[in-house]
Amino acid sequence: MADTSVSLQAHCKVLLHAAKYPHSAVNGVLLAEDSKNKDTKSHRCVDCIPLFHVSLGLSPMLEVALLQIDAYCKSKGLVIAGYYQANENYNDNEMNHVARTIGRKIQENFHDACVLMIDNRKVAAETVSQAYKIYTFKETGWGTIEKKGNTEEEILKEECVYALMKSGAQRQLKDFDNHLNDVRNDWRNLELNDMIARCT
Amino acid sequence: MAQQMSFDEARNILKKFRDEQTRDSDLVVSLWEEVIMDKCHRLGDEVWLVYEQVCTAALDCQKFDIAEDCISLLDQKFHRSLRVRRLQGMMYEAQSEYEKAEEEYKNILKIDETNMYARKRQIAILKARQKTSEAIQRLNEYLKEFMTDYEAWNELCDLYLNQHDYNNAAFCLEELIMSNPHNHLFHQKYAEIRYTQGGSENMELARTYFAQAVKLNTNNLRALYGLFLSASNLGSSSSKGAKDKQMNLKYASWAAEQIQIKYKTQQPESQLKDTKVREFLEKHLDSIQTS
Numbered sequence: 001m002a003d004t005s006v007s008l009q010a011h012c013k014v015l016l017h018a019a020k021y022p023h024s025a026v027n028g029v030l031l032a033e034d035s036k037n038k039d040t041k042s043h044r045c046v047d048c049i050p051l052f053h054v055s056l057g058l059s060p061m062l063e064v065a066l067l068q069i070d071a072y073c074k075s076k077g078l079v080i081a082g083y084y085q086a087n088e089n090y091n092d093n094e095m096n097h098v099a100r101t102i103g104r105k106i107q108e109n110f111h112d113a114c115v116l117m118i119d120n121r122k123v124a125a126e127t128v129s130q131a132y133k134i135y136t137f138k139e140t141g142w143g144t145i146e147k148k149g150n151t152e153e154e155i156l157k158e159e160c161v162y163a164l165m166k167s168g169a170q171r172q173l174k175d176f177d178n179h180l181n182d183v184r185n186d187w188r189n190l191e192l193n194d195m196i197a198r199c200t
Numbered sequence: 201m202a203q204q205m206s207f208d209e210a211r212n213i214l215k216k217f218r219d220e221q222t223r224d225s226d227l228v229v230s231l232w233e234e235v236i237m238d239k240c241h242r243l244g245d246e247v248w249l250v251y252e253q254v255c256t257a258a259l260d261c262q263k264f265d266i267a268e269d270c271i272s273l274l275d276q277k278f279h280r281s282l283r284v285r286r287l288q289g290m291m292y293e294a295q296s297e298y299e300k301a302e303e304e305y306k307n308i309l310k311i312d313e314t315n316m317y318a319r320k321r322q323i324a325i326l327k328a329r330q331k332t333s334e335a336i337q338r339l340n341e342y343l344k345e346f347m348t349d350y351e352a353w354n355e356l357c358d359l360y361l362n363q364h365d366y367n368n369a370a371f372c373l374e375e376l377i378m379s380n381p382h383n384h385l386f387h388q389k390y391a392e393i394r395y396t397q398g399g400s401e402n403m404e405l406a407r408t409y410f411a412q413a414v415k416l417n418t419n420n421l422r423a424l425y426g427l428f429l430s431a432s433n434l435g436s437s438s439s440k441g442a443k444d445k446q447m448n449l450k451y452a453s454w455a456a457e458q459i460q461i462k463y464k465t466q467q468p469e470s471q472l473k474d475t476k477v478r479e480f481l482e483k484h485l486d487s488i489q490t491s
Contacts, residue, residue: 023223023260057361058392060406064425067484071476089330091296097364168226180422183467188475 003042004082004114004134004145006030010048011157012164012196013173013189014116015131018086018123020170021053027098028052028175029066029106030082030114031073043112045082049187050175056085057098065176072188081110084132086118093119095135095142107137115142125165129158160199169195207242210235215246218253225260228253232266248277255287259294267291282308286317298325316346332362350376357389366397384416388423395430400437406430407451414455421462428455428481436488449488456481 006014010030017026030045051065066080073079083106085099095103095117107113115135122131135142164170172192174185205213210231217224232254240247255270271291274284289304302325308318319342326335339356346352357372373390380386391409394402407430413423435448463477472478 022225055358055361055389055392057364057396058389059396060392060426060429061422063429068475068477068480071480071483072474075474075476075479089328092330180425183421183463184471186471186475188471 004045004112004136005042006045006116006134007047008153008157008160008200009193009196010045012161012199013048013050013192014084014118015123015128015161016164016170016173016192017050017053017175018118018120019165020173022120022123023088024053025056025086025088026050026053026118026175027056027083027085027102029069029080030084030116031069031078032081032110034073034077034079043081045114047078048084050173050189051187052177053175054177061176061180062102069187079110080106081112082106082114082116084116084118086120086123090120093117093133100142103135103137103142113137114145125162128161128165129154156200160196163199164195205231205235207235207239211243211246214250214253218249223260225257228257229261229263229266232257248274252283252287256290259290262294264291264295267294282312282315282318286321289318289321293321293325293328296328298329301325316342316349320352327359332359335359336363348379350380357393361393366393369393370397382416384413384420384423387413387416388420388426391423391426391430395426400434400439403430403434407434407448411451414458418458419462421459424455424459424462428452428459428484431455432484432488449485452488453485456485 014028014030017028020026028048028050031047031049032043032045035043049065049069052061055061069080083099083103085095087093087096095115099115099117103113103115113136116132117135118132119130122128133144135144169192172189172195174187174189176187178185179187214228214231214236216222217228232250236243236250240250243250251270251274255267255274258264258266258270267287268291271284271287274281274287278284285304285308289301289308292298292301292304302322305318305322305325308315312318323335323338323342326332326338336356336359339352339359343349343352343356353372353376357369357376360366360369360372370390370393373386373393376383376386377390387409391406391413394409395406407427410423410426410430413420414427417423431448431451435445435452459481460478463472
């Protein structure tokens with residue numbers, strides 16, 4: 001089983017997305033570098049694209065988003081390697097039907113795909129540690145993996161998310177729903193990426 | 201984020217949120233704490249509306265001390281009013297004390313059995329406890345009496361979607377379309393449900409309703425994309441012969457053209473170039489033509 005890790009940029013955007021819409025479910029996809037080399041023992045999610053915060057269970061706009069993101073990925077040497085979701089119910093952090101279905105679809109294209117389930121209770125500047133569980137697909141179904149990640153990196157991530165949430169950076173995050181409302185909203189979130197980079 | 205704002209600016213934002221029913225609890229709470237709170241005597245009678253607004257926002261943010269202050273001030277002014285009791289009930293809900301909340305709502309309904317807010321809060325409790333089928337049943341009962349409550353129909357639709365009950369979800373939207381035939385969003389959502397359901401019959405319904413949504417509002421990008429996908433889907437799987445395929449291909453190309461115009465006129469060149477929208481549309485059309 002390959003090792004899974006999440007970059008600072010992806011980590012921050014995942015949590016900022018959940019922080020921007022605390023009263024609704026949110027989801028998005030994680031991108032990894034496309035390595036043709038099959039022997040790699042680890043894969044790293046280098047970026048994420050926030051998708052929706054309304055009607056997660058309907059397929060047409062999801063198809064549009066995935067087709068568009070796939071075209072974008074191909075031009076950048078990236079691949080859709082994972083999925084994240086925060087549920088609507090505050091206390092619910094289990095994978096539901098939607099997460100399993102989308103996760104499975106991604107896994108069909110990328111063998112070591114992972115699914116991040118966000119714990120809503122941890123999405124606040126003060127409490128943001130271990131804010132999601134990582135699931136991967138094994139023969140019997142989805143199972144969580146222990147997060148090894150070196151602690152230094154974890155601390156850096158927490159500090160960064162803390163600073164971003166304190167400054168209200170979540171308001172700048174644009175997801176695909178925002179994009180469909182107005183195409184000028186860029187789901188790549190380039191400005192936010194710069195802010196995250198400056199955080200370190 | 202609100203520190204540099206003047207009192208009047210903050211006051212106007214809160215008013216705008218109330219009028220437009222915007223839910224931005226985080227901002228409401230910080231405007232209250234950082235700008236308004238210390239000068240709230242300047243609000244005059246508006247203060248009671250602001251207390252109510254800040255209270256629900258504070259509950260969203262789990263800031264119970266603020267909510268409690270608002271409730272007790274409101275209760276002093278409007279003693280035992282049903283509107284204040286509802287806030288108290290919501291406070292219990294936010295603290296997951298569902299039985300106490302339920303009790304509060306039952307008392308409201310004893311005094312005023314047509315109180316729709318209390319009825320809806322009771323359904324919200326069921327939803328919070330993840331008793332979706334009970335919530336659906338109660339919401340159906342509610343809608344028999346308050347048939348014109350379109351938010352409730354929308355909520356019922358989403359509850360059915362959670363249960364993957366697409367036929368009933370579609371039924372809710374049919375009700376909404378009948379009472380609001382000019383609202384493009386209802387047509388669009390109906391089409392999205394039918395598309396999700398799949399099968400050629402549903403796909404044709406989806407195409408029809410996406411098209412109607414585009415007709416009602418040419419700026420609805422979701423509907424344009426939906427029309428594009430449903431038409432290209434029908435075009436590539438059509439068993440109805442070459443003519444049908446040609447028609448669908450025509451619809452899909454038209455939708456693709458409209459989408460491209462939107463992107464070209466509204467999106468900066470650099471973004472358009474990098475996000476590959478044009479490439480994706482063209483590739484998708486090509487794949488139908490050759491199928």
